[in-house]
Amino acid sequence: MRSMLRRAVLALLAGMPACGPALAADPAGLWLTETGSSRVKITPCGRGYCGTIVSAPGKALDTKNPDPALRGRNVVGVQILNAPQVDGSGYSGSLYNPNDGKTYSGSLRLTGPNALEVSGCVMSVFCKRQTWTRVN
Numbered sequence: 001m002r003s004m005l006r007r008a009v010l011a012l013l014a015g016m017p018a019c020g021p022a023l024a025a026d027p028a029g030l031w032l033t034e035t036g037s038s039r040v041k042i043t044p045c046g047r048g049y050c051g052t053i054v055s056a057p058g059k060a061l062d063t064k065n066p067d068p069a070l071r072g073r074n075v076v077g078v079q080i081l082n083a084p085q086v087d088g089s090g091y092s093g094s095l096y097n098p099n100d101g102k103t104y105s106g107s108l109r110l111t112g113p114n115a116l117e118v119s120g121c122v123m124s125v126f127c128k129r130q131t132w133t134r135v136n
Contacts, residue, residue, distance in 0.1 A: 025110040027091070030054070034130035040080065042108075042116075048091045049108070051081030053098075064101030081118075083108055095120045 027049055031040050039055040053060075053075050060075045075098045083091035083106065090109025097104065097120060104120035111117050114134040121127040 025089070027108055027110055027116055030135040031116055031132040032135050033132055038075075039135060040132070042081065045082065046084045048084035048086065048093060049081070050079055050083070051108075052077065052079045060098075062098050062101070064098065066101050081106065081108070090117075 027042050028044060029042060031042060037057045038053055040051045041054045042049050042051045056075050062073050062075050063071050065071050080096040083093035085092050087107060090107055092107040095104050095106025106120045108116055108118050116132040117129055118132055119127050119129045
């Protein structure tokens with residue numbers, strides 16, 4: 001009886017995957033924002049990801065920044081995304097919007113190999129979502 005039980009347990013263990021829990025997909029790369037006007041480079045950052053604007057149209061100044069000393073800077077090179085926490089099928093953290101100068105609780109998750117859903121929320125209730133497209 002004991003050997004039958006041991007064989008049953010071994011057979012069950014052999015059929016289980018050898019990896020741990022599934023992690024969120026890797027969003028690292030260059031992304032075109034939904035409006036098609038800016039590009040954001042997402043890179044590994046701690047246990048999650050950070051995103052920095054690498055191109056934007058026109059002068060692209062950070063005129064809405066709450067810090068008056070930063071309102072004259074160009075948004076190219078500004079980190080707008082900090083998502084250090086794995087959150088289900090994506091990552092969560094904060095998202096800075098240079099269009100209004102506000103920082104929101106944010107999240108990102110791949111919805112396809114070339115589609116990234118980026119969400120910014122106020123009080124976790126009022127959210128705006130955009131789909132960014134991977135640049136090859």
